[in-house]
Amino acid sequence: MNDILLVCYSRTGNTRLVADELVRLTGWPLGLIHDTRPRAGASGDWRCMLDAWLRNRPDYRYEGPALERFEHIVLLTPVWMKGLAAPLRTFLGDHDLSRQRISVICTQGGRGGFNAVEEIARLTRQVPSPVQILLQSEVLGGLSPQRLEDFVVQVLASSTYQRDRQRPAWLSPVAS
Numbered sequence: 001m002n003d004i005l006l007v008c009y010s011r012t013g014n015t016r017l018v019a020d021e022l023v024r025l026t027g028w029p030l031g032l033i034h035d036t037r038p039r040a041g042a043s044g045d046w047r048c049m050l051d052a053w054l055r056n057r058p059d060y061r062y063e064g065p066a067l068e069r070f071e072h073i074v075l076l077t078p079v080w081m082k083g084l085a086a087p088l089r090t091f092l093g094d095h096d097l098s099r100q101r102i103s104v105i106c107t108q109g110g111r112g113g114f115n116a117v118e119e120i121a122r123l124t125r126q127v128p129s130p131v132q133i134l135l136q137s138e139v140l141g142g143l144s145p146q147r148l149e150d151f152v153v154q155v156l157a158s159s160t161y162q163r164d165r166q167r168p169a170w171l172s173p174v175a176s
């Protein structure tokens, strides 16, 4: 069973490029968070900033597999105003992911990614791992395959680690 799901919000396509590349590398299924009210143009920019400043929880539409079917969820999000993109905030408020394993990829212009990861940690009540923060320039300049491959290896390793930790106590330890 494939138990890793990618969930991506992307307003202008950068984060989606990373998600698509991960799908190509791994074949993991992809769920998409869409804005219900389009954020195109300058008025869209302002609404993004306002939602970020006020920590709003705007409406969204999720298109993808049911989250409950997956043990491990990789969240992909842009950084807004040195924090989390607002639609992902609403999404995480609506779904209790505290029992699933969480990993994160952020794309950003320059700074703020770690604040976004901190908010994801609060909303999912766990420390996400692995975490990768990518610059928009890296994404648009052609992603380094090595960086994404390293991320995939870490996701797979953390899933195996989690499964091993959950082995029933009466089983013998996993051979190393």
Ligand SMILES: Cc1cc2nc3c(=O)[nH]c(=O)nc-3n(C[C@H](O)[C@H](O)[C@H](O)COP(=O)(O)O)c2cc1C
Pocket (backbone or CB within 6 Å): 009, 010, 011, 012, 013, 014, 015, 016, 045, 048, 049, 077, 078, 079, 080, 081, 082, 083, 107, 108, 109, 110, 111, 112, 113, 135, 136
């Ligand atoms: C409203 C808004 C606020 C942003 N704030 C930041 C920021 O604080 N720090 C940063 O590094 N990039 C910031 N960015 C740049 C985006 O994080 C970056 O372009 C990202 O790759 C966009 O992803 P997307 O194309 O998937 O929407 C901001 C972009 C927008 C639209």
